[in-house]
Amino acid sequence: MGTLSSGVEFTGAVGTYTFYRKQGSDKIFVRQRRNGGRKKKKKELSERVQETVTEFSLCASTSKAIRWAIRDIKHLADYNFTPKLTGLCRHPQKLDPVGKRGERSVLISQHPSYFAGFNLNKNHLFDSIIRHPLQYSIDPVAGIARVELPELQQGVSLFLPWPVPQFRVIMALGLAADQLFDASGKKDSFSPGTTVATTGWLSSTEQHKGQTFELSLPMPAKRPKDRGISYVLSIGIEMEITVLRGSGGIRKAGAGKIVDLVAVGG
Template sequence: MAKLNGPFDFSGNLGNFSVYKMRGVDKLVVRRKGGPTKEQVNSSPTLARTRENNAEFRACTMLTKGIRSAVFLVNHLGDLRFTGALNSLGKQMQMLDKTSKRGERGISLSRHGSMLAGFDFNAEMPFDSLFRHPLTVNTNRRKGTATITIPGLIPGISLNLPWKAPFVRFLVSLGKAGDVRFNGTTFQRVEVGTAHQQYRITEWQHTGAASAPADVTLQLDKGAGRGESLVLAIGIELGVTGRYGEIEPAARAGAAKILAVF
């Protein structure tokens, strides 16, 4: 991805190039058109490595889709690049499969979940930079439970917010995500069922008022099975007073991270 410097300010096509704007990038983005055709990619002997790479990348995107589904409650608090960052993490896990041949390497989140723990959804606004107190986390994979103790707010100490918003609340999500395996023909994600998510949203609190610690407990219908992982995430969301006096979430204000994968 190239970036365009200079006095130009436009988007669209320019010869063999496409020029467009992207949120989170302060310069125009330039991409070159072209490349091999779909038929060439699918059948050309010289593009065999490309087919292997494409297949394994699809496995990474399948894993990312499962993770996003497990923590859907906090996805909106991420930046535009967090999906790509999850794909990259999936690729690192995939490289740890030393037994399968290239193009068929699976991704075992259930074995390498520690690589995902601590993942921030917003690279420029890490969760720990906004909320300064450590969280206490207790998990049970067999029972499918997680408890988070959120310390009470201390005005002027607990929060470090770059946005002007008078209210804050926490979003906690627990969900299942499955490993991605090659079945001899294609990649498949381990099915985790339909009722595999639980979440809690705390009440709005004024950022200038003290509050007591709060325990948040989430429990799924059953624990994690073989090839399944439980993904625990937390987000911090800012609130403003709406048109009719109600509190509503502030746009693009907040952060989230994955606390544990177990």
């Protein structure tokens, strides 16, 4: 993979080369597509490799479930966080007390601390923008989360990384199910909804009183009976940034994170 410093202002494929931009960068990158040999089928791989492939697949499914639960704020990420989240899933997977290697499940509900506090950003973290501790609670029985935003004032509790006129805070509550090993290869079909609460658009030059929000997400009637389920609370701060590149315009920017996960009892 290479980068182009000047002379190319388009993206797309030309011959065997692909020109593209990465999220969070104005540079144009180029890579050459390779025509490799025939891809081996899973059954043609060694037993050890098959075990690794199976477990990685479960980690990918776990990452997908969590991304679905935080889909209302994931547009605030400044990089592709999916590989990092997928890799993080390996840690709780290794703690599966039942499955042997190649058959270990990812039990989100038993190890929520691995995912709590996960940041969607590299350049500007949510906690570096809103610096007062966030107060919250999650009631997994009632399916209700309460979030208390602190008083927000630029330079005191709020440190916006860009000179923007306004911003807003987005809170979301979703659900994620444990990903269990299934010898039949059955895919996860649990895709519940989410609930969202937002502040209005707030002026960056004014002081704003603290606010309390309540998010309610009842457990769906159709839910996996054999898997643990966790409520996932996430939060983000969103700004509108003027884009100078090309024809200009406005894009969404900001920061977000997973606040906490709480398992549903029963």
